[in-house]
Amino acid sequence: xxxxxxISRVAMILGSTIIGAxxxxxxxxxxxxxxxxxxxxxAQVSYLNEVGETILPKTAASxxxxxxxxxxxxKIMVRDCYSPEDRxxxxxxxxxxxxxxxxxxxxxxxSSSLEERQKLLITLDAEVKDGKKxxxxxxxxxxxxxxxxxxxxxxxxxxxxxxxPYFAMxxxxxxxxxxxxxxxxxxxxxxSVPGRYDGNVTKS
Amino acid sequence: xxxxxxxxxxxxSGISGGWAAKELTGKGLKTLMLERGRNYEHIKDYKYGTxxxxxAEHRGSTTKEQQVKYPVIHRGWAANExxxxxxxxxxxxxxxxxxxxxxxxxxxxxxxxxxWGRQSYRWSDFDFEANAKEGWAIDWPIRYKDISPWYDYVExxxxxxxxxxxxxxxxxxxxxxxxxxxxxxxxxxxxxxKYYKDQRHLINGRVANLTAAIPGRTRCQFRDRCWEGCPFxxxxxxxxxxxxxxxxxxxxxxxxxSIVTRIIYDKDKKKATGVEILDAQTNQTYRYHAKIIFLxxxxxxxxxxxxxxxxxxxxxxxxxxxxxxxxxxxxxHYNLGASGTIEGFEDHYIYGRRPTGxxxxxxxxxxxxxxxxxxxxxxxxxxxxxxxxxxxxxLNIGGEFKDTxxxxxxxxxxxxxxxxxxxxxENKITLDANRKDKWGLPVLSMDAELKDNEKKMRSAITMEAxxxxxxxxxxxxxxxxxxxxxxHGIHEMGSARMGLDPKTSVLNKHNQVWDALTFx
Numbered sequence: 001x002x003x004x005x006x007i008s009r010v011a012m013i014l015g016s017t018i019i020g021a022x023x024x025x026x027x028x029x030x031x032x033x034x035x036x037x038x039x040x041x042x043a044q045v046s047y048l049n050e051v052g053e054t055i056l057p058k059t060a061a062s063x064x065x066x067x068x069x070x071x072x073x074x075k076i077m078v079r080d081c082y083s084p085e086d087r088x089x090x091x092x093x094x095x096x097x098x099x100x101x102x103x104x105x106x107x108x109x110x111s112s113s114l115e116e117r118q119k120l121l122i123t124l125d126a127e128v129k130d131g132k133k134x135x136x137x138x139x140x141x142x143x144x145x146x147x148x149x150x151x152x153x154x155x156x157x158x159x160x161x162x163x164x165p166y167f168a169m170x171x172x173x174x175x176x177x178x179x180x181x182x183x184x185x186x187x188x189x190x191x192s193v194p195g196r197y198d199g200n201v202t203k204s
Numbered sequence: 205x206x207x208x209x210x211x212x213x214x215x216x217s218g219i220s221g222g223w224a225a226k227e228l229t230g231k232g233l234k235t236l237m238l239e240r241g242r243n244y245e246h247i248k249d250y251k252y253g254t255x256x257x258x259x260a261e262h263r264g265s266t267t268k269e270q271q272v273k274y275p276v277i278h279r280g281w282a283a284n285e286x287x288x289x290x291x292x293x294x295x296x297x298x299x300x301x302x303x304x305x306x307x308x309x310x311x312x313x314x315x316x317x318x319x320w321g322r323q324s325y326r327w328s329d330f331d332f333e334a335n336a337k338e339g340w341a342i343d344w345p346i347r348y349k350d351i352s353p354w355y356d357y358v359e360x361x362x363x364x365x366x367x368x369x370x371x372x373x374x375x376x377x378x379x380x381x382x383x384x385x386x387x388x389x390x391x392x393x394x395x396x397x398k399y400y401k402d403q404r405h406l407i408n409g410r411v412a413n414l415t416a417a418i419p420g421r422t423r424c425q426f427r428d429r430c431w432e433g434c435p436f437x438x439x440x441x442x443x444x445x446x447x448x449x450x451x452x453x454x455x456x457x458x459x460x461x462s463i464v465t466r467i468i469y470d471k472d473k474k475k476a477t478g479v480e481i482l483d484a485q486t487n488q489t490y491r492y493h494a495k496i497i498f499l500x501x502x503x504x505x506x507x508x509x510x511x512x513x514x515x516x517x518x519x520x521x522x523x524x525x526x527x528x529x530x531x532x533x534x535x536x537h538y539n540l541g542a543s544g545t546i547e548g549f550e551d552h553y554i555y556g557r558r559p560t561g562x563x564x565x566x567x568x569x570x571x572x573x574x575x576x577x578x579x580x581x582x583x584x585x586x587x588x589x590x591x592x593x594x595x596x597x598x599l600n601i602g603g604e605f606k607d608t609x610x611x612x613x614x615x616x617x618x619x620x621x622x623x624x625x626x627x628x629x630e631n632k633i634t635l636d637a638n639r640k641d642k643w644g645l646p647v648l649s650m651d652a653e654l655k656d657n658e659k660k661m662r663s664a665i666t667m668e669a670x671x672x673x674x675x676x677x678x679x680x681x682x683x684x685x686x687x688x689x690x691x692h693g694i695h696e697m698g699s700a701r702m703g704l705d706p707k708t709s710v711l712n713k714h715n716q717v718w719d720a721l722t723f724x
Binding site: 054055056057058059061062064073076077080081082083118121122125126147150151153154155156158171175176177178179180181182184185187188191192193194195196197198199200201202203 | 256257258261262263264265266267268269275276278279301303304305306383384385386387389390425426427551552553554555556557558591592593600601602603605606607609610611686687689
């Protein structure tokens with residue numbers, strides 16, 4: 001599977017579009033607030049590295065998301081590949097995550113223990129998966145609409161997608177950022193120049 | 205004007221332009237190759253192909269800005285960070301879609317030869333004779349015996365890997381060893397062979413990647429990053445193959461940024477005597493003359509050049525006297541197929557990344573098979589194990605989640621159909637007099653679509669794909685058909701058909717323009 005297919009599949013699984021594919025819907029409206037924060041601060045990058053590390057932690061087998069600096073990757077992707085709307089969801093989500101943490105645990109994410117962090121993110125993940133079922137139906141309808149638009153002479157029609165929940169964005173960017181980093185590539189046993197192909201390798 | 209005269213001129217530097225330049229310079233002709241876009245130098249300009257994949261800033265994704273600038277490229281899978289600079293600037297070079305038409309253009313040295321899918325198959329007389337037997341359009345002026353030695357010649361130089369499969373409808377060639385199938389594909393192949401009693405075949409993809417070194421080129425390293433540019437020259441492109449050969453003769457001059465605006469036609473001698481170009485950077489006009497001119501600007505842009513040439517003699521341009529110039533536009537229709545999951549083989553893995561998968565050649569309307577449509581289709585596909593992007597039902601986050609994703613998942617298999625499109629006179633391209641590109645030149649207008657035969661074929665493509673996966677024991681089979689706009693197959697053809705009669709064709713059997721025989 002090539003990288004592009006992999007990216008699309010992460011998006012599918014997490015119930016969101018491949019972030020950035022919705023420009024003709026969002027890119028053509030100018031009704032969003034004039035001042036949308038564009039850049040993650042260094043503190044937010046560190047924060048996201050901690051969130052990422054909870055999703056994909058260091059194990060005996062390989063380093064985790066923090067070592068892969070997924071926070072810095074998110075900074076680039078949110079800046080360059082997100083629509084203003086998605087960016088807004090992402091930045092609002094950082095606040096929402098912290099508020100949620102304080103409400104449930106009585107303290108911020110960075111002050112919480114590993115177990116507490118895990119518990120919170122498992123809850124958020126479950127909520128995303130619940131929402132995904134509803135969104136799947138909407139997306140299916142939209143795919144049909146795209147097909148009929150293209151057949152009807154509008155080849156550039158791009159699918160509208162329901163807003164992506166912020167935690168789906170964070171998890172998507174964590175997975176993508178980690179597994180496409182040098183650490184991530186090495187964790188899957190990537191060989192840069194294989195030199196040959198063997199279609200049947202059996203390991204002991 | 206001595207400095208502006210050559211023995212030969214080649215317009216375009218893609219696969220066919222590269223070949224023309226190699227052959228002409230090899231015969232001792234001082235040759236000028238004109239490329240409308242930038243220079244794109246082998247290895248040096250492969251910005252991503254020589255880096256590690258994690259060094260790409262967006263890890264393959266395109267930016268919002270690129271999505272706005274490249275709407276056509278974003279209709280399909282071709283939008284990828286690593287190759288965005290290789291695609292045409294869509295704002296500078298627009299085109300008109302009377303009917304949806306997806307035109308993937310690469311205006312740079314080598315054209316699409318660095319970006320192509322590299323699948324390389326021979327035609328047989330089933331193809332060459334089809335029009336004549338069905339009374340459709342006009343007969344091909346050539347047969348397999350005419351072209352077969354040329355296939356040999358090209359395959360030997362380009363380096364095509366494949367197996368000898370002994371199929372009359374997909375002739376064997378001069379092949380390097382095949383890129384092997386994996387264990388799951390071999391299993392599926394043997395099940396299909398048995399079930400269909402040797403009437404259907406799942407074979408190794410035949411691909412222009414070197415499985416053995418040939419002079420001046422290193423063999424494929426199985427990185428599967430071909431289109432980013434191969435620093436090993438492991439696959440056939442103008443840059444890796446024909447251009448170095450042409451350069452070695454000392455007879456080639458390459459001129460990038462040269463938009464050919466028309467062919468200079470001498471109506472008294474009935475000969476093309478040169479070309480007029482616009483320098484894409486300076487907007488200066490230049491003229492070059494030659495005894496022989498090859499037009500290799502791809503099917504559609506070659507027609508554009510012809511339509512803009514000798515309009516004082518023929519209103520529709522050079523080669524338009526038959527009324528067929530710009531007509532009979534074809535492609536291969538795809539964006540459909542089937543996939544499913546494979547049970548078992550959990551202890552079997554692969555090493556390396558192949559530049560191809562398997563191929564299932566045409567089986568419809570052959571050897572007694574009869575359908576409600578004419579012609580046929582083939583499939584390209586592969587079996588592979590799920591990657592880190594799969595869903596794991598019982599795991600959400602954490603160390604076990606990560607370590608599980610780091611290992612290959614279940615096996616699955618998928619195949620995509622590629623269907624033949626019949627030549628229809630009414631599927632055409634014309635000049636749009638009301639719309640100009642950045643250089644003030646008229647743009648092409650596309651008016652072509654799939655018709656009844658192709659639509660019927662599409663139903664069969666998904667149905668037969670699902671059937672074959674089913675008999676091979678594949679589970680959870682699903683089919684897909686996301687529709688096909690003309691051009692999306694990147695196999696645009698037609699526009700200047702060959703024939704035996706100048707009244708019904710643009711070119712003769714040697715690809716010479718009937719109205720200007722030194723012009724090919």
